Amino acid sequence: QVQLQESxxxxxxxxxxxxxTCAVSGDSISSNNWWSWVRQPPGERLEWIGEFHHSGRTNxxxxxxxxxxxxxxxxxxxxxxxxxxxxxADTAVYYCAREGDRGYSLGYxxxxxxxxxxx
Amino acid sequence: EIVLTQSPGTLSLSPGERxxxxxxxxxxxxxxxxxxxxxxxxxxxxxxxxxASSRATGxxxxxxxxxxxxxxxxxxxxxxxxxxxxYYCQQYDSSPPRYSFGxxxxxxxx
Numbered sequence: 001q002v003q004l005q006e007s008x009x010x011x012x013x014x015x016x017x018x019x020x021t022c023a024v025s026g027d028s029i030s031s032n033n034w035w036s037w038v039r040q041p042p043g044e045r046l047e048w049i050g051e052f053h054h055s056g057r058t059n060x061x062x063x064x065x066x067x068x069x070x071x072x073x074x075x076x077x078x079x080x081x082x083x084x085x086x087x088x089a090d091t092a093v094y095y096c097a098r099e100g101d102r103g104y105s106l107g108y109x110x111x112x113x114x115x116x117x118x119x
Numbered sequence: 120e121i122v123l124t125q126s127p128g129t130l131s132l133s134p135g136e137r138x139x140x141x142x143x144x145x146x147x148x149x150x151x152x153x154x155x156x157x158x159x160x161x162x163x164x165x166x167x168x169x170x171a172s173s174r175a176t177g178x179x180x181x182x183x184x185x186x187x188x189x190x191x192x193x194x195x196x197x198x199x200x201x202x203x204x205x206y207y208c209q210q211y212d213s214s215p216p217r218y219s220f221g222x223x224x225x226x227x228x229x
Contacts, residue, residue, distance in 0.1 A: 036218070038218075045207065045220050045221065045222045045223055046156075046164065046207060046209075046220040047220070048217060048218035048219070048220070051216070059215065059216040059217065061217055062120075062215070062217070095163055095164075100154075100166055100169055100175065101176075102169060102170070102173070103151060103154060103169030103170040103173065104151060104152045104154070104169070104170075104211030104213075104218075105154035105166055105169040105170075105175075105209065105211070106154075106156075106164070106166065106209070106218070107166045107169075107175060109163035109164060109165075110163065111162075111163055112163050
């Protein structure tokens, strides 16, 4: 079955760059699926960050677009999130996810990783 | 941007009771674009319903979704102890492509 696993630093300095990787098993990032990043600040709702397709296409949340880049590494079957100029407001659990098999939804999720922005 | 508003914020019920959760969208949407998730503390969201009324793989039939236009409902027919969690609705907008989520409904044991 499809499994996703996030990894990356749990602490990032303010004004620095947040970098996370999502390792995929049970599917290929070269398949005809979209691969997303979603975050959830403590006690708040889910916020979609953006998505990546192996063709090179990306889509981003307009509120984050200027600071975010999502890319893929086919050789490692993983995709990554980079977010620059972070502040405390970017502290959240970050999830990677894959679109569902049917419908416009996110059917597969990683377990999530907490990233804290603090000095 | 389409805004999703869920109600109630918290729902207190007992096991065996019926739960009805609401999700309203600020504009009429295509039902294919509406999904529901369950999230338990410390866990990732779990897809329950896609396309407003289709159950995802492995989801018990006590979960059902309905609605159209701007009003959507998630119903849990008979609550089991493991159903107490936070539920989110989600809408997909294709122009430009983006997912949006409601603020969640917390279903707690009465």
